[in-house]
Amino acid sequence: MTSAAAGRGDGGSGRRRAVIAEDSVLLRMGLVRVVEMAGFEVVAEAGDAEGLLAAVEEHRPDLAVVDVRMPPGFTDEGVRAALSIRRDRPATALLLLSQYVEERYAAELLAANTSGVGYLLKQRVADVEEFVEALRRVADGGTALDPQVVAQLLVRRSSDPLDRLTAREREVLALMAEGRSNAGIAARLVVSESAVAKHINSILAKLDLPRADADHRRVLAVLRFLGVGARPGH
Numbered sequence: 001m002t003s004a005a006a007g008r009g010d011g012g013s014g015r016r017r018a019v020i021a022e023d024s025v026l027l028r029m030g031l032v033r034v035v036e037m038a039g040f041e042v043v044a045e046a047g048d049a050e051g052l053l054a055a056v057e058e059h060r061p062d063l064a065v066v067d068v069r070m071p072p073g074f075t076d077e078g079v080r081a082a083l084s085i086r087r088d089r090p091a092t093a094l095l096l097l098s099q100y101v102e103e104r105y106a107a108e109l110l111a112a113n114t115s116g117v118g119y120l121l122k123q124r125v126a127d128v129e130e131f132v133e134a135l136r137r138v139a140d141g142g143t144a145l146d147p148q149v150v151a152q153l154l155v156r157r158s159s160d161p162l163d164r165l166t167a168r169e170r171e172v173l174a175l176m177a178e179g180r181s182n183a184g185i186a187a188r189l190v191v192s193e194s195a196v197a198k199h200i201n202s203i204l205a206k207l208d209l210p211r212a213d214a215d216h217r218r219v220l221a222v223l224r225f226l227g228v229g230a231r232p233g234h
Contacts, residue, residue, distance in 0.1 A: 118144035143179035
């Protein structure tokens, strides 16, 4: 059953608004605290997909944090609701949480749209600082993909132009797929931002991506890397 969708209103605070959908009451309480720490106002909570969709329709939040598996079937109710939100309310950013790596769901979500989307394992919530960063990045229109999700998506890749990339270029592209900025990639690899920029330029050239603005080509590179969405030139 749907939990009470606790509309709180923005109280004139001007903060971005969030809805949280998670059937575990304890985890939901924890998510509320962390999301509010990130500077959002939690305007509604739901315990199932039906409640989530109703809350999004009523409150039109900036961000929805959604459990992949929710009542009644505990299969893909959450991700199906997320795809519905993506179709009907594309301005609502989505961060999906999953107990286990389920790459099919991540691929479906990314194929629909790569802007303002995240897919993380629930264990990442324990790293509050990292999780808060992911929340803000997704709400700002970026992506946040769990490293294990990225790795799982790569398992099904076949031979293609990605084989042209060096080991370091693949590392850079994997971090791009997680949604990290050039500065974030540089910090993780302990290299300069200029070195990261050179690697990215090389990646874009080797993948034979069509000419477009830099941000769009970057998204195309990530989609190619993960094997979702349309191939370049199609």
